[in-house]
Amino acid sequence: MTSPLLAVETVHKAYDDNAVLRGLDLSVDAHEVVVLIGASGSGKSTLLRCVNGLEPIDAGRIVLDGELEVTALDADLDVVRRRVGIVFQSFNLFPHRRVIDNITLAPRKVLGKSKTDAEQHAHELLTSFGLSDKANDYPDRLSGGQQQRVAIVRALAMDPELMLFDEITSALDPQLVGEVLDVVRGLSEAGMTILMATHEMAFAQESADRVCFLDGGVVLEEGPPEQVFGEARESRTRDFLARVRAR
Amino acid sequence: MSVTTDQAEPTPTTTAAAAPYVDPVRRGALRRRGRRNLVVSAVSLVVVVVSSAVVIANASGWPAVQAAFFNPEEFRQYFPDVLAAFWLNIRMFLVAEPVILVLALGIALIRGTRSPVMFPLRLAATVYTDVFRGVPTILLVLLLGLGVPALNISGIPTDPVIWGVVALIVSYSAYVAEVFRAGIESVHPSQRAAARSLGLSSVQSSRYVILPQAIRRVVPPLLNDFISLQKDTALVSVIGPIEALRQAQIDGAENFTFTPYVIAAVLFIALTVPMTRFADWLNARAARERGAGGSA
Numbered sequence: 163m164t165s166p167l168l169a170v171e172t173v174h175k176a177y178d179d180n181a182v183l184r185g186l187d188l189s190v191d192a193h194e195v196v197v198l199i200g201a202s203g204s205g206k207s208t209l210l211r212c213v214n215g216l217e218p219i220d221a222g223r224i225v226l227d228g229e230l231e232v233t234a235l236d237a238d239l240d241v242v243r244r245r246v247g248i249v250f251q252s253f254n255l256f257p258h259r260r261v262i263d264n265i266t267l268a269p270r271k272v273l274g275k276s277k278t279d280a281e282q283h284a285h286e287l288l289t290s291f292g293l294s295d296k297a298n299d300y301p302d303r304l305s306g307g308q309q310q311r312v313a314i315v316r317a318l319a320m321d322p323e324l325m326l327f328d329e330i331t332s333a334l335d336p337q338l339v340g341e342v343l344d345v346v347r348g349l350s351e352a353g354m355t356i357l358m359a360t361h362e363m364a365f366a367q368e369s370a371d372r373v374c375f376l377d378g379g380v381v382l383e384e385g386p387p388e389q390v391f392g393e394a395r396e397s398r399t400r401d402f403l404a405r406v407r408a409r
Numbered sequence: 410m411s412v413t414t415d416q417a418e419p420t421p422t423t424t425a426a427a428a429p430y431v432d433p434v435r436r437g438a439l440r441r442r443g444r445r446n447l448v449v450s451a452v453s454l455v456v457v458v459v460s461s462a463v464v465i466a467n468a469s470g471w472p473a474v475q476a477a478f479f480n481p482e483e484f485r486q487y488f489p490d491v492l493a494a495f496w497l498n499i500r501m502f503l504v505a506e507p508v509i510l511v512l513a514l515g516i517a518l519i520r521g522t523r524s525p526v527m528f529p530l531r532l533a534a535t536v537y538t539d540v541f542r543g544v545p546t547i548l549l550v551l552l553l554g555l556g557v558p559a560l561n562i563s564g565i566p567t568d569p570v571i572w573g574v575v576a577l578i579v580s581y582s583a584y585v586a587e588v589f590r591a592g593i594e595s596v597h598p599s600q601r602a603a604a605r606s607l608g609l610s611s612v613q614s615s616r617y618v619i620l621p622q623a624i625r626r627v628v629p630p631l632l633n634d635f636i637s638l639q640k641d642t643a644l645v646s647v648i649g650p651i652e653a654l655r656q657a658q659i660d661g662a663e664n665f666t667f668t669p670y671v672i673a674a675v676l677f678i679a680l681t682v683p684m685t686r687f688a689d690w691l692n693a694r695a696a697r698e699r700g701a702g703g704s705a
Contacts, residue, residue, distance in 0.1 A: 240610055247607075258625065273608075
């Protein structure tokens with residue numbers, strides 16, 4: 163039996179006295195698209211930040227590809243982050259660097275690529291995401307949707323095995339959400355493994371292989387989208403979905 | 410990996426370049442108000458200048474003050490002298506400024522470290538800023554300028570100019586370190602998170618992501634400190650070097666005139682005003698950029 167690309171095993175994480183994750187288990191197989199849903203504060207973002215090593219956990223384990231323990235006390239997080247890309251709600255592009263320099267910074271300084279190689283790869287990615295004419299612009303010249311697509315390209319430029327998306331459309335004007343979700347759809351069709359927290363239920367329903375409902379710091383219910391959205395077992399899942407749909 | 414999105418670019422709301430419409434009545438009223446404002450400020454300026462001039466010129470001491478401070482003949486006579494001495498102020502400033510920048514940035518970076526190994530350095534940096542920001546600059550000039558040469562340690566320079574500059578460096582680097590530290594802390598933590606999430610090390614994140622943004626933000630306050638430093642080079646005169654202020658004192662004593670002081674003041678103003686205007690311009694530009702809200 164092959165191990166999953168990502169295994170989260172009974173992870174606990176608290177901020178001071180506020181326990182956010184309470185023994186959460188989750189696994190993601192290669193090429194799978196797993197969508198995390200749940201109320202604000204249910205721990206979706208915290209889980210993603212823990213997987214990337216941006217937050218230390220209190221108990222449990224997170225293992226990448228069966229061999230790299232992200233949460234080991236002596237783990238080299240720079241190695242983890244080379245293999246796991248993350249995109250944030252607020253884009254977090256570097257405002258003082260042009261788009262092309264945002265993208266090539268990590269490949270050059272971390273992977274040791276030459277400027278020419280890194281820029282060539284960046285231009286290929288920008289072209290495939292319809293951003294080729296933005297390479298020399300500064301981020302504040304771009305729309306929110308364009309900035310978020312650049313942030314995705316910047317993470318992809320490191321050739322990650324796993325992409326984490328942390329509510330990447332929540333800060334966008336409604337008419338810009340579509341262009342960003344199209345990018346995620348394209349990535350999943352190309353075989354990328356994706357773990358994504360989102361409030362876009364329509365997108366989850368249509369594009370996810372599996373939907374996980376987070377509640378009380380654990381995955382309360384998970385399954386294929388048609389099951390979770392259509393015939394949820396748990397009443398809390400049904401309540402949550404009813405509230406979301408009522409909006 | 411090749412992925413294509415045929416998502417069309419969101420078309421910006423481009424309206425045909427129609428001339429903006431302004432109500433002619435409003436336009437006329439605004440123009441009249443603008444002209445009135447111009448007239449009022451001109452008149453008020455003339456009134457203030459003329460009335461102050463009248464008050465000063467009619468003061469019983471004015472002829473004496475004019476003779477002592479604003480004697481055109483003495484101005485011409487002593488100007489070359491004071492100007493030559495002013496060159497020392499400029500040199501002290503030019504030597505001190507780059508050293509202060511480097512030292513202050515180093516102190517700020519040390520204070521920003523988290524590693525336990527760095528604790529002694531961190532402590533030293535904190536004590537340094539606390540102590541040298543607390544001591545008046547003129548006192549530092551006196552202590553270093555008179556104290557260190559008196560130690561008679563062989564190999565240590567005894568030139569008071571050197572110790573005066575060292576005192577300025579010590580005092581200003583403590584100030585400027587705090588300016589740098591404030592700039593570093595003003596960069597949002599999400600920028601560091603983004604850098605680290607891409608696999609950049611802590612040092613790389615600081616160097617390529619945090620510091621460039623921090624330094625850009627602190628340029629206007631740094632210029633302010635350097636304007637202040639230009640003036641404070643005059644403090645070195647208390648331990649002997651003949652810079653502009655000291656030269657003015659000497660010249661003035663020769664002839665019982667204060668005109669050389671005015672010469673020194675004019676020279677300092679000539680140096681600081683362009684820098685002040687430049688700092689204002691940078692501040693205004695920074696405010697405009699913040700106002701435009703290019704947040705990312």
